[in-house]
Amino acid sequence: MKRTKEILKRRLKGALFAAFMCLTFAVPVATAQTPPRLVSPAAADLSGLIEAATRAAGPSVVEIFTTSYIGREGIVPSSADLVARQRASGSGVIVDPDGYIVTNAHVVRGAQRIRVEIPIRAAGQSILATSSRTASGEIVGIDLETDLAVIKVNGPKLPALTFGDSEDLKAGQLVLAFGSPLGFQNSVSLGVVSSIARQLEPESSMIYIQSDVSINPGSSGGPLLDLRGNVVGINTLTISESGGQPIAFAAPSNIVRTVYEQIRKSGRVVRGDIGLRAQTVTPVLAAGLNLPQDHGVVVADVTPGSASERVGLRPGDIVLTLDGKPMENGRQLQVGLYRRFVGDVVTLEILRDDKVLSVPVAMTERRDPFSGLPTSSDFHENLVPRLGILGINLDREIAEMLPALRVRSGVVVASTVAGAIDAKEGGLAEGDIIHALNRTEVKGLTDLRTRLDALKPGDPVVLQLERRGELMYLAFTVE
Numbered sequence: 341m342k343r344t345k346e347i348l349k350r351r352l353k354g355a356l357f358a359a360f361m362c363l364t365f366a367v368p369v370a371t372a373q374t375p376p377r378l379v380s381p382a383a384a385d386l387s388g389l390i391e392a393a394t395r396a397a398g399p400s401v402v403e404i405f406t407t408s409y410i411g412r413e414g415i416v417p418s419s420a421d422l423v424a425r426q427r428a429s430g431s432g433v434i435v436d437p438d439g440y441i442v443t444n445a446h447v448v449r450g451a452q453r454i455r456v457e458i459p460i461r462a463a464g465q466s467i468l469a470t471s472s473r474t475a476s477g478e479i480v481g482i483d484l485e486t487d488l489a490v491i492k493v494n495g496p497k498l499p500a501l502t503f504g505d506s507e508d509l510k511a512g513q514l515v516l517a518f519g520s521p522l523g524f525q526n527s528v529s530l531g532v533v534s535s536i537a538r539q540l541e542p543e544s545s546m547i548y549i550q551s552d553v554s555i556n557p558g559s560s561g562g563p564l565l566d567l568r569g570n571v572v573g574i575n576t577l578t579i580s581e582s583g584g585q586p587i588a589f590a591a592p593s594n595i596v597r598t599v600y601e602q603i604r605k606s607g608r609v610v611r612g613d614i615g616l617r618a619q620t621v622t623p624v625l626a627a628g629l630n631l632p633q634d635h636g637v638v639v640a641d642v643t644p645g646s647a648s649e650r651v652g653l654r655p656g657d658i659v660l661t662l663d664g665k666p667m668e669n670g671r672q673l674q675v676g677l678y679r680r681f682v683g684d685v686v687t688l689e690i691l692r693d694d695k696v697l698s699v700p701v702a703m704t705e706r707r708d709p710f711s712g713l714p715t716s717s718d719f720h721e722n723l724v725p726r727l728g729i730l731g732i733n734l735d736r737e738i739a740e741m742l743p744a745l746r747v748r749s750g751v752v753v754a755s756t757v758a759g760a761i762d763a764k765e766g767g768l769a770e771g772d773i774i775h776a777l778n779r780t781e782v783k784g785l786t787d788l789r790t791r792l793d794a795l796k797p798g799d800p801v802v803l804q805l806e807r808r809g810e811l812m813y814l815a816f817t818v819e
Contacts, residue, residue, distance in 0.1 A: 399460075400499045401431060401432075402434060402456050403430075404441075405457070406451035407453040408450045430446075430447030430558060431520050432447070433563040435501060439492050439494055440490060441477070442561070445487045445488055445489040447561045448482070449489070454477035456491070459525070481608055485546065486546055487577075488596060503594075506594045509533055509592075511534060511535060515565065515573075516553070517564050517590075518565065519559035521555060529554040546595075546678070551588050552588065561574060561575070561576075572590075575590045595679070611678070612681055612683075613704055613706035614646065615643035616646070618670040620636075620669040620670040620671070625638070631658065636660065636668065637670050642654060651699050653699060660696065661688070664687070682704060685702050686703065687699065722754065726792045728768075730753075732785070747773070749775065750775040751773070752771070752773050753770055755770050772806070773807075774805060776803070779802070795818045796818065802814070
């Protein structure tokens with residue numbers, strides 16, 4: 341009996357050992373044949389969606405190279421060497437098969453030559469190959485207010501992307517940014533929409549899509565896409581503090597589409613206006629003006645002869661709604677009107693003397709006194725190299741196009757050339773009128789250029805300017 345128990349114990353131990361060995365060696369085999377699922381089906385679907393959108397968008401994203409002329413800094417041997425050639429690059433997106441491309445105005449503004457690299461990818465091509473076709477680009481129109489431009493290339497039909505509705509964007513939505521950052525052609529980055537309507541300047545009616553997509557110099561003008569492959573914005577600028585992660589901003593597609601369609605049709609953008617200046621109501625403002633509420637929007641000014649004056653709007657009116665949408669602040673009303681076209685009729689619901697009135701107002705064309713300034717067909721006739729501007733003589737014909745002038749002689753700044761110091765950095769701005777140089781009247785372009793060329797490095801220069809009806813001095817030394 342005892343012997344029988346010993347035999348059974350040995351057999352049980354053997355069976356347990358065999359089972360353990362089977363399990364031990366079976367695990368790697370099973371693992372090799374059926375690997376654990378590391379990516380969920382939802383994540384795999386999202387990755388596939390991103391890959392498909394990237395593959396579809398790639399052929400429509402172009403790299404843009406420009407050649408411009410700027411004033412050369414430092415001591416130069418002769419006046420002929422004052423102008424230097426500058427090359428720069430950016431991105432763009434084909435929005436029509438006939439070769440129309442949208443980009444940023446700052447990418448092509450002042451360019452004398454534009455070269456567009458259009459990507460080509462053949463079936464079975466190596467992933468390291470980056471074939472492209474080069475085409476000359478022509479500026480169709482530029483809109484400085486939105487920093488957008490339209491250029492055109494000629495040739496065979498091109499793959500174009502379609503505009504999406506930027507009004508449908510939501511904070512937290514995934515978006516893709518395309519472009520050629522730092523010259524790396526056809527790059528893509530993924531990010532999240534942070535805000536769908538960010539205003540960068542308090543008085544600006546232009547809004548931007550804010551996101552955390554990665555864009556760098558060279559990305560400007562590239563498209564921002566939703567995951568369906570629609571263009572929802574044009575990447576325009578970044579802002580960063582102390583070398584931190586930059587915040588990206590893109591012009592919304594609904595504004596881009598409007599600018600593109602108008603430039604393609606007439607070469608410029610015509611904006612609507614009703615001649616009304618609105619401000620946000622604050623408790624202090626409400627108390628001082630004895631307004632019926634301490635929030636919302638109040639009419640601060642009505643332009644004489646404008647559409648708003650014709651329909652009877654007055655300073656002190658409280659704007660409650662625009663086309664049925666409640667107005668919470670002055671910025672909201674400005675942005676709402678900014679998207680309307682000339683000829684559209686908007687309806688303002690206003691509060692006046694405890695009565696609510698519904699007032700229809702027709703949008704009329706907003707006049708820009710500097711938009712029609714002509715320049716010579718010869719670039720060098722208008723170039724003032726030492727100031728980095730294109731100027732035109734202030735003659736009687738030009739003076740009649742401008743608002744009331746303080747002084748009726750001098751040179752009008754038609755535009756600044758690429759690389760010039762702009763007004764925000766203490767330089768000249770489009771529309772400035774140069775009346776005097778070092779207290780002596782400027783009689784015209786030739787006079788201005790001759791006197792600037794006679795100055796030596798280190799000599800002081802004081803320009804008397806008229807800017808938006810106010811006289812001011814701009815002082816610097818010749819480099």
